Amino acid sequence: MSNAYAPPAELAANAHADEAKYNEMYAASVADPDAFWAEHGKRIDWIKPFTKVKNTRFDFGDVSIKWFEDGTLNIAANCIDRHLATRGTQTAIIWEPDDPTAEAQHITYQQLHAHVCKMANVLKDMGVTKGDRVVLYMPMIPQAAYAMLACARIGAIHSVVFGGFSPDALAARVNGCDAKVVVTADEAPRGGRNTPLKTNADKAFESVTGDTKMLVVKRTGGDIPMVEGRDVWLHEAEAQVSDECPPEEMNAEDPLFILYTSGSTGAPKGVVHTTGGYIVYASMTHQYVFDYKDGDVFWCTADVGWVTGHSYIVYGPLANGATTLMFEGVPTYPDASRFWQVCEEHKVNQFYTAPTALRALMGQGDNYVTKCDLSSLRILGTVGEPINPEAWEWYYKVVGGSRCPIVDTWWQTETGGHMMTPLPGAHAAKPGSAMKPFFGVQPVVLEPQSGEEITTYPCEGVLCIKDSWPSQMRTVWGDHERFMKTYFSDYKGYYFAGDGCKRDEDGDWWITGRVDDVINVSGHRMGTAEVESALVAHPAVAESAVVGYPHEIKGQGIYAYVTLMAGQEYTDELRTELSNWVRKEIGPIAKPDLIQWAPGLPKTRSGKIMRRILRKIAENDYGALGDTSTLADPSVVDELIENRMNR
Numbered sequence: 001m002s003n004a005y006a007p008p009a010e011l012a013a014n015a016h017a018d019e020a021k022y023n024e025m026y027a028a029s030v031a032d033p034d035a036f037w038a039e040h041g042k043r044i045d046w047i048k049p050f051t052k053v054k055n056t057r058f059d060f061g062d063v064s065i066k067w068f069e070d071g072t073l074n075i076a077a078n079c080i081d082r083h084l085a086t087r088g089t090q091t092a093i094i095w096e097p098d099d100p101t102a103e104a105q106h107i108t109y110q111q112l113h114a115h116v117c118k119m120a121n122v123l124k125d126m127g128v129t130k131g132d133r134v135v136l137y138m139p140m141i142p143q144a145a146y147a148m149l150a151c152a153r154i155g156a157i158h159s160v161v162f163g164g165f166s167p168d169a170l171a172a173r174v175n176g177c178d179a180k181v182v183v184t185a186d187e188a189p190r191g192g193r194n195t196p197l198k199t200n201a202d203k204a205f206e207s208v209t210g211d212t213k214m215l216v217v218k219r220t221g222g223d224i225p226m227v228e229g230r231d232v233w234l235h236e237a238e239a240q241v242s243d244e245c246p247p248e249e250m251n252a253e254d255p256l257f258i259l260y261t262s263g264s265t266g267a268p269k270g271v272v273h274t275t276g277g278y279i280v281y282a283s284m285t286h287q288y289v290f291d292y293k294d295g296d297v298f299w300c301t302a303d304v305g306w307v308t309g310h311s312y313i314v315y316g317p318l319a320n321g322a323t324t325l326m327f328e329g330v331p332t333y334p335d336a337s338r339f340w341q342v343c344e345e346h347k348v349n350q351f352y353t354a355p356t357a358l359r360a361l362m363g364q365g366d367n368y369v370t371k372c373d374l375s376s377l378r379i380l381g382t383v384g385e386p387i388n389p390e391a392w393e394w395y396y397k398v399v400g401g402s403r404c405p406i407v408d409t410w411w412q413t414e415t416g417g418h419m420m421t422p423l424p425g426a427h428a429a430k431p432g433s434a435m436k437p438f439f440g441v442q443p444v445v446l447e448p449q450s451g452e453e454i455t456t457y458p459c460e461g462v463l464c465i466k467d468s469w470p471s472q473m474r475t476v477w478g479d480h481e482r483f484m485k486t487y488f489s490d491y492k493g494y495y496f497a498g499d500g501c502k503r504d505e506d507g508d509w510w511i512t513g514r515v516d517d518v519i520n521v522s523g524h525r526m527g528t529a530e531v532e533s534a535l536v537a538h539p540a541v542a543e544s545a546v547v548g549y550p551h552e553i554k555g556q557g558i559y560a561y562v563t564l565m566a567g568q569e570y571t572d573e574l575r576t577e578l579s580n581w582v583r584k585e586i587g588p589i590a591k592p593d594l595i596q597w598a599p600g601l602p603k604t605r606s607g608k609i610m611r612r613i614l615r616k617i618a619e620n621d622y623g624a625l626g627d628t629s630t631l632a633d634p635s636v637v638d639e640l641i642e643n644r645m646n647r
Ligand code: WT7
Pocket: 261, 306, 307, 308, 382, 383, 384, 385, 386, 387, 408, 409, 410, 411, 412, 413, 414, 434, 497, 498, 499, 511, 513, 514, 520, 523, 524, 525
């Protein structure tokens, strides 16, 4: 059995849930979901209270998910207005800029109210109404949160596109949801360098098909062209509008946001989250999983371009009246001490980051951490990918001073909030284990081939969820068939997460990684098919196959096998060109780490690429290739091994 780290007794005694409380609440949540969520649905202020709670079906061909369906509410009112009477002068958002010498901003709930109302009025003036889509392509600045909340306030559906995505990727998403407005900024400073967001957006607009306007935030003051009649400066428009904007009454099942995410096939899909269930679940997980208490300073280091930023920088914390820290920079600028200096300066109580950042920082030496006063830290969290025990132990001992429980939170863009995680006061965490399901979540291990539930443990198989939870995605934007096919067709009657898992002898859960053609690069999800289609879009490329391989810092690296068009020369220059090409097509996070020239790819006689073999070679584990006798031409394998890039 692996080590288990029990929470300090005092922390457990004061936590929202100790072990007995967790057990009691979990049992109640699965015994009678309607009663449990009727009770916890009250944590949100409803305009018209719901009378129905759960109405969900996982039947392939007829999947339908509704929670609190006759209730009405407004999320911005829940995240702002309802706090004004009691905490109007409390800081809602602490903003820490990229430049460590620039002053941090403290935005109170009152100020947040005014900013959000103004931006909501500007969006209205630009023609945005309830149900319209607004794309955000933003730096990590408070205006990103204002824009999300402004949309929520007027009932517009936001779709945040990560600022690291390319113009092409942005255009695809703007067209995909037919956005009325794109909100962006002149430039995004990160790590001392400025990304030209507005210029990228201009490039994207060359292939935007609708009549889309642009709202531009002045962040750096960099010199950028504005297009007359299309582009609006936020600061100019704001000067013309009121700082009051009544919140729109929304149905619990009205969409709140769309977030594009990668899958094993096709182009990224627009994950749709709705209003009532999402905010109940995001706020409740934020409170219990991080043991958030009034007055705590909470810091999630994710970008608002990912679901983690939606649920745990903006919506969960603000619904709870929390102080949430938003950081514009990167962990290694100006040096590897930045995270810890920010923790010290703002007396951060809960710190939530990705294993890839920890692995990178761990390699720089402990001094960057230990020279900072981290005594304010109480809870540490990780998210996005499996954490290796070495990084876990380092986090626990060096960052947390062996005093702070670590919550390793397993969840997905699709799940809206945490699905499995230890609760800090309830569970003795084992390094690398996601431990226990959150309230209302019913995970099962299925035998991959038969789809039978495995009820004995220890066991291993594919991870599915048996029944709905409030913040589950409702559909794929514009394509309910694809939603059903992706998540409900492989294992009938279950939500299939795409991950493998183990349940150990104590019944604790371990995530073993994706079982589909999705790879996880530095906690970012990447469909291998997307990288392949970017590669074959290059005129010199005939075919490509992309797989993941273990990477010390990134978790997984991107390994591409490329076959060139007949007559093309296999040169190092072209290799570099292809890397940069993918970077341009999708964004820096998709750039292949290794490209292997593959004049031949291992295929079955029916022409199917045998990825299992390619994965093994990329892992430098070619001794165990298994059966290659079904290959049309087994000799290509020897050649690939001979020229492998990862040695
Ligand atoms: C995939 C979801 C919502 C979190 C940010 C990523 C992997 C996520 C863990 C964890 C092991 C994890 C899974 C999952 N993953 N958290 N704690 N331990 N794996 O969201 O981009 O939707 O990716 O990230 O493989 O399916 P995402």
